[in-house]
Structure formats: structure tokens, C-alpha cells
Amino acid sequence: MAFEKDLNIDATELRLGLPGTSEESEKQTSPSLRPNKRALPDMNEESVSSDSNVTAAIKKSDQETAPPTKAQVVGWPPIRSYRKNCLQQKKTEAEIAGIYVKVSMDGAPYLRKIDLKVYKGYPELLKALEDMFKFKVGEYSEREGYNGSEFVPTYEDKDGDWMLVGDVPWEMFTNSCKRLRIMKGSEAKGLGCVV
Amino acid sequence: MESSELKGGKDSQISDELSELRMESSELKKAKDSPISDESNRRSSFPDEVLERVISLLNSHRDRSSVSLVCKDWYNMERWSRTHIFIGNCYSVSPEIVARRFPKIRSLTLKGKPRFSDFNLVPQNWGADVHAWLVVFAAKYPFLEELRLKRMTISDASLEFLALSFPNFKALSLLSCDGFSTNGLAAIATHCKNLTELDIHENDIDDKGGGWLSCFPESFTSLEVLNFANMTSDINFDALERLISRCKSVRVLKVNRSISLEQLQRLLANAPQLTELGTGSFTQELAQRQYEELESAFNNCKNIHTLSGLWEVKGLYLPALYPVSTHLTFLNLSYAVLQSDELAKLLVHCPQLRRLWVLDTVEDKGLEAVGSNCPLLEELRVFPADPFDEEIVHGVTEAGFVAVSYGCPRLHYVLYFCRQMTNAAVATVVQNCPDFTHFRLCIMTPGQPDYLTNEPMDEAFGAVVKTCTKLQRLSVSGYLTDLTFEYIGTYAKNLETLSVAFAGSSDWGMQCVLGGCPKLRKLEIRDCPFGNAALLSGLEKYESMRSLWMSACNVTMNGCRLLAREMPRLNVEVMKEEGSDDDGRADKVYVYRSIAGQRRDAPSSVLTL
Numbered sequence: 001m002a003f004e005k006d007l008n009i010d011a012t013e014l015r016l017g018l019p020g021t022s023e024e025s026e027k028q029t030s031p032s033l034r035p036n037k038r039a040l041p042d043m044n045e046e047s048v049s050s051d052s053n054v055t056a057a058i059k060k061s062d063q064e065t066a067p068p069t070k071a072q073v074v075g076w077p078p079i080r081s082y083r084k085n086c087l088q089q090k091k092t093e094a095e096i097a098g099i100y101v102k103v104s105m106d107g108a109p110y111l112r113k114i115d116l117k118v119y120k121g122y123p124e125l126l127k128a129l130e131d132m133f134k135f136k137v138g139e140y141s142e143r144e145g146y147n148g149s150e151f152v153p154t155y156e157d158k159d160g161d162w163m164l165v166g167d168v169p170w171e172m173f174t175n176s177c178k179r180l181r182i183m184k185g186s187e188a189k190g191l192g193c194v195v
Numbered sequence: 196m197e198s199s200e201l202k203g204g205k206d207s208q209i210s211d212e213l214s215e216l217r218m219e220s221s222e223l224k225k226a227k228d229s230p231i232s233d234e235s236n237r238r239s240s241f242p243d244e245v246l247e248r249v250i251s252l253l254n255s256h257r258d259r260s261s262v263s264l265v266c267k268d269w270y271n272m273e274r275w276s277r278t279h280i281f282i283g284n285c286y287s288v289s290p291e292i293v294a295r296r297f298p299k300i301r302s303l304t305l306k307g308k309p310r311f312s313d314f315n316l317v318p319q320n321w322g323a324d325v326h327a328w329l330v331v332f333a334a335k336y337p338f339l340e341e342l343r344l345k346r347m348t349i350s351d352a353s354l355e356f357l358a359l360s361f362p363n364f365k366a367l368s369l370l371s372c373d374g375f376s377t378n379g380l381a382a383i384a385t386h387c388k389n390l391t392e393l394d395i396h397e398n399d400i401d402d403k404g405g406g407w408l409s410c411f412p413e414s415f416t417s418l419e420v421l422n423f424a425n426m427t428s429d430i431n432f433d434a435l436e437r438l439i440s441r442c443k444s445v446r447v448l449k450v451n452r453s454i455s456l457e458q459l460q461r462l463l464a465n466a467p468q469l470t471e472l473g474t475g476s477f478t479q480e481l482a483q484r485q486y487e488e489l490e491s492a493f494n495n496c497k498n499i500h501t502l503s504g505l506w507e508v509k510g511l512y513l514p515a516l517y518p519v520s521t522h523l524t525f526l527n528l529s530y531a532v533l534q535s536d537e538l539a540k541l542l543v544h545c546p547q548l549r550r551l552w553v554l555d556t557v558e559d560k561g562l563e564a565v566g567s568n569c570p571l572l573e574e575l576r577v578f579p580a581d582p583f584d585e586e587i588v589h590g591v592t593e594a595g596f597v598a599v600s601y602g603c604p605r606l607h608y609v610l611y612f613c614r615q616m617t618n619a620a621v622a623t624v625v626q627n628c629p630d631f632t633h634f635r636l637c638i639m640t641p642g643q644p645d646y647l648t649n650e651p652m653d654e655a656f657g658a659v660v661k662t663c664t665k666l667q668r669l670s671v672s673g674y675l676t677d678l679t680f681e682y683i684g685t686y687a688k689n690l691e692t693l694s695v696a697f698a699g700s701s702d703w704g705m706q707c708v709l710g711g712c713p714k715l716r717k718l719e720i721r722d723c724p725f726g727n728a729a730l731l732s733g734l735e736k737y738e739s740m741r742s743l744w745m746s747a748c749n750v751t752m753n754g755c756r757l758l759a760r761e762m763p764r765l766n767v768e769v770m771k772e773e774g775s776d777d778d779g780r781a782d783k784v785y786v787y788r789s790i791a792g793q794r795r796d797a798p799s800s801v802l803t804l
Binding site: 073075076079080081084087 | 314578579
């Protein structure tokens with residue numbers, strides 16, 4: 001069965017901080033004193049691909065406690081145009097060639113990205129996830145889901161439903177998986193069996 | 196030529212031509228009339244021929260500059276024997292002045308736009324067009340042999356003009372330039388009968404196809420250096436193969452991604468004398484026999500010390516490189532997506548490495564392998580594979596940096612892109628490697644503090660400048676207060692180049708640097724709270740520097756006007772943004788010394804005050 005569509009948004013929120021840091025002690029990474037800035041217009045539309053030049057409109061304010069800009073600043077990080085264009089090209093090519101999905105784990109501050117095409121089946125995939133996030137997944141059974149671990153690998157499919165990894169044949173999985181999420185603890189309980 | 200500096204090595208960091216070119220003015224006369232000149236006359240009653248011979252052996256620009264300031268005789272002997280001229284800012288001097296002083300130039304190195312143009316901070320039509328130089332040189336130096344340009348604009352018409360005007364032309368090197376297409380390269384290939392070097396590296400080139408390479412005539416055999424690694428179009432492989440086999444002196448060959456492994460093997464079979472190789476695409480389904488042939492080809496190349504390329508590398512085929520790896524001193528993997536274990540396996544075979552460039556896909560584990568296997572390492576550059584995607588974590592952390600420093604005590608050049616860093620880690624690194632001359636650390640999120648203590652990164656850079664007394668170049672990042680700049684001004688007595696972004700608390704920071712770093716030549720600043728007071732505190736200083744760049748700071752038009760008025764020998768240029776109201780802010784300011792006066796080719800968006 002599809003799981004709760006009501007995801008605990010906070011648990012999947014991108015935060016900066018060590019794994020296990022609670023939300024209350026979430027750290028601001030920038031000082032209250034920010035350099036005065038203003039919007040930097042895009043000077044060179046032709047030479048830069050659209051992906052990377054969203055200008056940051058950073059407000060002038062002495063009380064500014066803005067989080068690090070998620071929008072991108074012109075010319076930052078300082079990488080030569082040539083190299084930047086190369087990377088964009090590589091990314092596009094890779095995305096065409098592979099099946100890249102983001103993987104998040106509850107409690108981990110950063111996402112990872114993997115190419116599903118690289119794996120031949122669930123055992124390989126699960127092993128890779130275990131290595132990547134340093135956890136152990138439980139024993140899988142069709143009836144009971146994952147037993148023996150507080151971590152449960154789930155994925156969001158094309159329809160927006162959250163499914164347990166392993167329930168559908170591998171091919172169907174790679175074709176429909178949009179992103180992976182390794183749930184933890186109480187969330188994981190009650191994900192029960194999938195019919 | 197993989198280094199991001201033009202060839203000329205140390206020479207390119209030498210002080211600018213301005214100090215010697217100032218002899219054009221009354222100083223010349225003073226030297227002649229002063230009592231000192233009697234002494235110097237006595238000293239140079241040394242036969243002229245001997246003196247000339249000695250001076251002609253000098254290569255360093257600094258040495259030549261010093262020599263030319265001794266007295267008029269020495270000045271003249273120096274200027275008549277100089278064959279290579281390096282100009283760090285094409286607008287600091289005019290081609291006419293150069294031609295008047297140095298009659299025998301055969302090699303020219305010119306740098307144009309401010310460095311931040313590499314990051315799209317300079318408008319497209321800003322200037323630095325080389326054509327005016329070529330026109331003067333065609334008349335004054337018809338025997339010109341070498342032209343090396345960095346951040347200049349050069350058109351196809353200029354390339355053709357170059358190819359037709361200089362019958363002895365031998366070496367063309369274009370790095371980070373723009374304005375030309377492959378048609379210009381075709382003109383060079385067609386007309387330069389004595390060409391030895393064609394080095395086209397990381398330019399904004401309009402790649403219209405690979406036909407240019409087929410323009411080298413069948414009679415052409417003098418090629419020694421060919422680098423077209425960063426060009427995208429397919430070239431005619433047969434033409435390349437024939438070219439390489441008839442040019443027996445080829446020692447540097449860097450091909451582009453269109454060249455497959457099988458084709459690479461054929462090229463290597465024809466050129467076992469290569470010293471520098473840039474491979475093409477390192478992925479292809481190879482049969483066992485083909486793989487063995489590749490390995491054998493590498494085995495025959497006993498002289499390769501520099502390796503790059505490795506586009507789309509398949510870890511599986513890296514062992515083919517092992518025969519070459521043992522004598523590699525420079526390995527550029529900055530376009531090769533390698534994982535940590537793949538790198539580790541390769542590095543076991545690279546004990547002689549001095550310079551290593553990698554992508555951060557190798558992660559900290561990969562850097563641990565660097566520390567374990569490359570004790571002679573002097574230079575490390577770690578580039579980000581995914582710099583613009585903040586959600587994804589790849590990359591290296593402070594742990595990798597520290598691991599390298601333990602294993603590589605000779606490290607003196609680092610460029611490190613990361614997403615997290617600590618003060619303690621940097622302090623450890625410089626304790627292990629106190630000989631840094633170039634320390635460029637880029638914490639990719641602007642204004643990010645020490646991620647463990649949440650403190651500013653002031654102490655990190657404090658440790659760098661206190662410990663590394665030979666430091667010449669520094670790039671800072673992270674959350675920094677004025678304290679960082681106090682440290683820099685107090686301790687960085689050999690610092691020549693400083694890059695600052697999203698840092699500092701007040702004018703005081705910049706004032707510390709301007710007041711404290713006696714050897715400062717290039718200062719580039721963006722997005723910092725430095726204003727007019729800071730700008731104007733450097734009045735006296737800017738004439739001893741090559742240039743100052745300030746963008747998105749708190750400098751106003753009035754401040755710039757004041758600077759321009761007080762210092763007539765400086766060019767103060769302000770780049771105006773499209774459609775910005777004249778609210779008095781000077782968003783992008785570029786200040787440089789010049790004996791050529793205001794430039795006359797500035798576009799309308801650039802205001803010279």
C-alpha cells in the first residue's frame with residue numbers, strides 16, 4: 001500500500017549541521033554582519049548556461065541573518081567559464097545516459113545522488129546505500145517489509161506515491177523511481193506490509 | 196602547458212615593465228648627470244663586448260629591470276639584447292613605447308582582462324584586443340617568433356594577419372582568450388610554415404568544426420607542441436595521424452575528446468618520443484588485443500612526464516597507464532571523474548608525482564591515497580565536480596586536506612574547493628607544510644564559518660600568513676572579519692596577489708592590507724564592505740601595483756573621481772551596469788598604473804575617470 005502522503009516535511013528539510021543535530025539547535029551559518037550587497041545583473045547571458053547564473057538578490061541589511069544563498073551568485077564559485085561549461089555538458093550527458101536520483105536519509109544533512117543504471121538489482125543497490133550512509137538495512141520479506149533495522153529504504157514513484165524499495169520488479173523500479181529516502185525510526189514503523 | 200600561468204614560470208610573476216619603462220622619463224637624465232655616474236663609468240670600463248654578453252644571458256625580467264636602472268649604458272645594452280618581453284597588463288604601456296625601447300623583440304607575452312573576467316564579471320566587449328599590437332609589431336618586429344596571450348581578445352582577422360605578417364612565426368599560445376573561431380586557426384595552420392607550437396587552451400572559441408587541422412600542408416614538419424584538448428569538434432583523424440608521423444620533433448600532444456583509445460594508440464605508436472600527453476576520451480569497448488596494444492604503446496613512451504585528458508575515463512583501463520605512471524611528474528585528472536578507490540589504485544604507481552590536479556569526486560579517501568603515495572608532491576589542485584548544486588554532497592572536506600599535508604611535506608601550491616573547513620585543520624596543514632607560496636582555499640558557500648566551532652575562519656588564514664613566510668599568492672574564503680586582514684597586513688610580507696570575496700567587516704580590513712603588504716601587486720576584491728576610505732588609503736600604493744579590482748563593494752563614483760584626480764598616472768575605470776540608475780555607486784572598479792595614458796578603446800559601459 002502506498003504510505004502516508006503526509007510526509008514529515010521537517011525530517012526531509014535540508015539543513016546544515018552534523019547528522020543528529022536537532023532542529024532547535026540548527027545553526028545559522030552566516031553572521032549578523034553581512035557585507036552590503038545588491039542584486040548583480042547577469043552580464044553575460046551568451047557565455048553562461050542558464051542553469052548557473054540565477055542572480056542572488058541579497059538585501060542590504062545590518063540585521064541580515066540570511067542563510068547561505070541557495071540561489072547562485074554570479075561568478076561564484078570562481079571556476080573558469082570553460083570548465084563550468086564542461087561540467088554542465090557532462091551533467092546533461094550523464095543525465096541522459098543514466099538514471100540519476102537523489103537519495104536522502106533522515107537525519108543526514110546532505111543529499112547524495114546515485115545512478116540506478118549502475119546497479120543490477122536490489123541487493124547491489126541496498127549495499128551501495130548502506131556503504132554510502134553507513135547504516136544497515138534489515139531483512140526484507142514481502143509480507144513484512146524490512147525487519148531488524150530502524151532504517152527503511154523507500155522511494156517516490158512517478159505517481160508521487162511513497163513505496164517500499166523491493167516491492168516491485170527491478171526494471172519497474174528503475175523506470176518509476178524518482179527519488180529515494182531512507183526513513184528512520186518511528187516513521188519506518190507502520191510502513192508495514194505492502195500488498 | 197597545463198599551468199594556469201603562462202609559460203615564463205617565475206618570470207611571469209616578476210614586477211611589471213613599468214618600473215623600468217619609467218626610465219623613459221627624466222630619471223634617465225638624472226642618472227647621467229649624477230655623481231654616481233662617474234663611478235658607474237669606472238665600473239663599466241669593463242669592455243662593452245663582455246658586458247653585453249653577460250647581460251644578454253639574463254633571462255629573468257627582474258634581473259633585466261634592475262640592470263637597466265644602473266646607468267644609461269647598461270640601460271642601452273639591456274634594451275638592445277632583450278628578445279622576450281612580458282607585459283602583465285596590456286594597457287599599462289603602448290605597443291609604440293615598447294617598440295621604441297626594445298628593437299629586437301622576438302617573443303611577446305601579453306595579458307589583458309582582469310582575472311575576474313574568467314568568472315563572467317567583466318562585460319563582453321571590455322577590450323584587450325590584440326590587433327593594435329599586431330599592427331605595430333608587423334612594422335617593427337617582422338621577425339617576431341612567439342606570441343603568448345592570456346585573457347585577450349583576438350579575432351580571426353587578427354589571426355590571419357598574424358599568420359601572413361610574420362614569416363618566422365613559430366609559437367602561438369592562447370589561454371582564456373576569446374573573439375576567434377576555428378577559421379583563425381585554419382589561417383595559422385595554412386600559412387605559418389615554421390610553426391613549432393600551437394597551444395589553444397581553455398578559450399572561448401567559436402568551434403566551427405575540426406577542418407582547421409587538415410590545413411597543415413603535407414610539407415609541414417616542424418611541429419613540436421600541439422594542444423587542442425579543449426576543442427569540441429571532431430577532427431580528421433587521418434590528417435592528425437599523418438601530421439604526427441611526419442613531425443618527428445613532436446614532444447607535446449594534447450588531443451580532444453573526439454579521439455578514441457584506439458586512435459590514441461596509433462598516435463602513440465608514431466610518437467614514442469612524447470614528453471607530454473593529453474589523451475582523448477578514455478572509454479571505449481576494447482577487445483583484449485586492442486587493450487594490449489594500448490598498453491604496449493604506453494610502454495614504449497619512456498619520456499612522458501606529464502599526462503592529462505582522460506575524459507570519460509573508465510577505471511577499468513587505467514592500468515594501461517601504469518608503464519607511464521612511474522615516471523610521471525604532473526598528472527592532470529581535473530576532467531576525469533574518478534572515485535576514491537580508482538584514484539588510489541592509480542597513485543600506487545605514481546611515486547614521482549610533483550603536481551596533481553583532481554576532481555573532488557575522489558573525496559577524502561582519494562586524498563588520503565595522495566598523502567600515502569606521493570611524498571614528493573609540491574602542487575595539489577582539487578576542483579569541484581558539482582559546484583552549483585548545493586544539495587548534493589560530493590567532495591572533499593578538511594579531512595582530505597589534512598591527510599595530504601601529513602604525507603606531502605613539500606607541498607607549496609594548493610587550490611582547494613570544498614564545502615566545509617575548520618580553523619584547526621588549516622593550522623595543522625600549514626604546520627605540516629610551512630613552505631606554501633600559493634594558498635588558494637575556496638569554501639564554496641559564501642561567508643561560511645568554521646563548521647565545527649561556528650567561528651570565523653580568521654585564525655585559519657592567520658595561521659597561513661604567520662607560518663608560511665614565503666607566501667606569494669593567497670585566496671581567502673569563508674566567514675572572515677577584519678582580523679584576517681590585520682593578520683595579512685602584519686605577516687604576509689612577501690604577498691604579491693590577494694583575492695578576497697564576501698569577507699571583512701569594515702574599511703579597516705582593506706586598509707590593513709594596503710598598509711602592510713609591501714610586495715602587493717594584484718588585489719582583487721568582490722562583495723566586501725570596503726568603501727571609499729579603504730579605496731583612498733591606497734593612493735600611494737597603487738602605483739607600485741599592477742592593478743586593483745573592486746566589485747560589489749561600497750565604493751562610490753565620488754570616491755573614484757577623487758582617486759583619479761589625485762593620481763593622474765593611474766587609470767581608474769568604472770564599469771557601469773545596464774539600466775542602473777546613477778545612484779552614485781561604483782559597482783565595478785578597475786584601477787591600474789599606466790604610462791600609456793587613458794585607453795581609447797573603452798566601450799560605452801566603461802567610464803574612465
